[in-house]
Amino acid sequence: MLIEAILLALWAGIAGIDQFNVLTHLHRPIVTGLVVGLILGDVKTGLLAGATLEFVWMGMVPLAGAQPPNVVIGGVMGTAFAILLDQDPKVAVSIAVPFAVAVQGAITLLFTIYSPVMHKMDSCAENSRHRATDLLNLSGMAVLFLFNAIITFLPIYYGVETAKSLVESLPSWLMDGLTVAGGIMPAIGFAMLLTVLLKKEYIAFLLAGFAIVTYSDISLLGLAILALAFALYDYYRGESPLKEGKKGGI
Amino acid sequence: MASEDQALNRNGEAGPQEKVLSRRDLWAMAFRSFFLQSSFNYERMQAGGWLYSLMPALKKIYREPKELAAAMKRHLEFFNTHPFLVTPILGIVAAMEESREKPDTIRGIKVGMMGPLGGVGDAVAWLTLLPITAGIGAAIAMEGSFAGPIFFLLTFNAIHFVLRFGGVFYGYNAGVRAIHKLKTGTQAISRAASIVGLMVVGGMIASYVKLSTSAKVPIGKDAFDIQKELLDKIMPNLLPLAYTLLMYFLLRKGYSPLKLIVITVFLSVVGKYFGVL
Numbered sequence: 001m002l003i004e005a006i007l008l009a010l011w012a013g014i015a016g017i018d019q020f021n022v023l024t025h026l027h028r029p030i031v032t033g034l035v036v037g038l039i040l041g042d043v044k045t046g047l048l049a050g051a052t053l054e055f056v057w058m059g060m061v062p063l064a065g066a067q068p069p070n071v072v073i074g075g076v077m078g079t080a081f082a083i084l085l086d087q088d089p090k091v092a093v094s095i096a097v098p099f100a101v102a103v104q105g106a107i108t109l110l111f112t113i114y115s116p117v118m119h120k121m122d123s124c125a126e127n128s129r130h131r132a133t134d135l136l137n138l139s140g141m142a143v144l145f146l147f148n149a150i151i152t153f154l155p156i157y158y159g160v161e162t163a164k165s166l167v168e169s170l171p172s173w174l175m176d177g178l179t180v181a182g183g184i185m186p187a188i189g190f191a192m193l194l195t196v197l198l199k200k201e202y203i204a205f206l207l208a209g210f211a212i213v214t215y216s217d218i219s220l221l222g223l224a225i226l227a228l229a230f231a232l233y234d235y236y237r238g239e240s241p242l243k244e245g246k247k248g249g250i
Numbered sequence: 251m252a253s254e255d256q257a258l259n260r261n262g263e264a265g266p267q268e269k270v271l272s273r274r275d276l277w278a279m280a281f282r283s284f285f286l287q288s289s290f291n292y293e294r295m296q297a298g299g300w301l302y303s304l305m306p307a308l309k310k311i312y313r314e315p316k317e318l319a320a321a322m323k324r325h326l327e328f329f330n331t332h333p334f335l336v337t338p339i340l341g342i343v344a345a346m347e348e349s350r351e352k353p354d355t356i357r358g359i360k361v362g363m364m365g366p367l368g369g370v371g372d373a374v375a376w377l378t379l380l381p382i383t384a385g386i387g388a389a390i391a392m393e394g395s396f397a398g399p400i401f402f403l404l405t406f407n408a409i410h411f412v413l414r415f416g417g418v419f420y421g422y423n424a425g426v427r428a429i430h431k432l433k434t435g436t437q438a439i440s441r442a443a444s445i446v447g448l449m450v451v452g453g454m455i456a457s458y459v460k461l462s463t464s465a466k467v468p469i470g471k472d473a474f475d476i477q478k479e480l481l482d483k484i485m486p487n488l489l490p491l492a493y494t495l496l497m498y499f500l501l502r503k504g505y506s507p508l509k510l511i512v513i514t515v516f517l518s519v520v521g522k523y524f525g526v527l
Contacts, residue, residue, distance in 0.1 A: 023334070034398075051391040223365075
């Protein structure tokens with residue numbers, strides 16, 4: 001079992017990198033099903049479980065970056081357990097989902113504790129050390145690899161059933177709370193943008209953008225076109241601070 | 251707004267029109283964009299990967315260490331878009347940096363593009379391309395054939411690579427053509443870019459920040475749903491707006507983004523525990 005567990009962990013690590021980098025989508029269950037099937041010597045069950053999980057995760061995509069239940073761990077665990085426990089591929093779903101939800105919460109934590117890296121990058125940028133900022137950026141892939149590999153290795157090596165009950169005993173408020181946090185977090189990013197973009201004369205446009213989206217079905221592209229229309233009107237009306245006499249002074 | 255504004259051209263640096271970027275640099279940027287999300291985090295999201303992707307251009311444009319440092323700092327600000335459609339933005343921004351546009355103008359264009367392209371990318375890649383290719387692939391795999399996964403990887407990535415590598419050239423050429431016109435009044439352009447950028451940020455606050463309360467106050471047999479019957483009546487998205495503005499004021503008070511992230515995680519978990527979120 002050790003060899004298989006290591007191979008599965010390696011695959012989960014690679015898929016974990018692909019989920020956010022390069023994005024060839026070899027991390028989707030349909031591909032993972034085949035690979036896990038090859039590792040565990042049951043390609044047919046692997047393909048069927050992978051395809052079943054693929055349909056489950058079809059709508060679960062990172063819209064606007066919000067993390068859905070983790071597709072990498074869901075795909076690997078679901079397929080591996082279906083084969084190891086000799087279950088119907090459809091059962092793979094009920095095994096995959098608790099793990100996927102737990103890892104979704106863990107990913108939120110991971111992205112939170114990676115924030116200080118930005119400050120390190122800031123200080124490297126101040127000294128124009130671009131090799132260092134390059135390396136700092138790429139370092140995240142090692143973290144993703146280890147994170148996914150370890151999370152896959154432990155339950156498969158130490159027993160599928162115990163791992164499942166352990167995951168299910170995690171308090172739901174903790175996992176759900178981390179999911180809520182992931183939904184709120186963009187507010188901090190937008191607030192940081194506002195600290196550089198917002199000037200008194202532009203508050204009107206911030207409010208307009210917010211109100212239009214809140215009270216209508218417009219898409220962000222539609223809003224951008226509307227914004228462009230305002231900007232063009234403003235531009236040709238010549239209200240810009242370029243005209244002398246109108247003091248910019250803000 | 252034509253010739254008389256030429257004198258006001260703010261590009262004081264020597265030889266601003268000089269072309270220094272080659273096709274090779276654009277290829278390098280598109281290749282590096284594969285790692286846009288390597289250092290993804292909640293403080294600035296894809297900012298680290300954005301700087302990494304733009305670096306081939308910045309290195310060539312800014313030979314002076316001081317200038318390069320300033321440019322690098324500017325491009326470490328918050329950034330988030332769709333990982334496939336980042337390359338048109340990279341192309342345009344590279345063209346603008348090459349001709350030494352004002353930082354405010356570049357920032358406005360960058361912010362104005364990232365939100366809409368994020369939405370377009372979600373619709374094109376996650377809600378169209380992925381379901382179609384993976385759906386056909388899964389249907390083939392259901393027959394027990396390994397052709398399913400292979401079909402999926404080939405078709406999905408054919409379109410993925412065309413979008414990614416085509417986008418950087420498209421963006422750069424569009425940028426170069428636009429800059430010709432931009433030259434006439436950088437102040438006015440910067441103002442226009444800020445207008446678009448801020449309106450899009452306003453829209454993104456409404457659509458991307460997810461915050462609502464599930465608290466209910468019992469009144470006799472019924473329960474009074476605070477979100478539905480009070481907050482939504484005042485204004486939908488009231489909480490996302492309020493929370494974003496709170497974060498803004500705390501940042502201006504000198505709170506570090508990291509502190510705000512920790513506070514947010516703490517409030518979310520506690521709020522869930524007491525059933526108010």
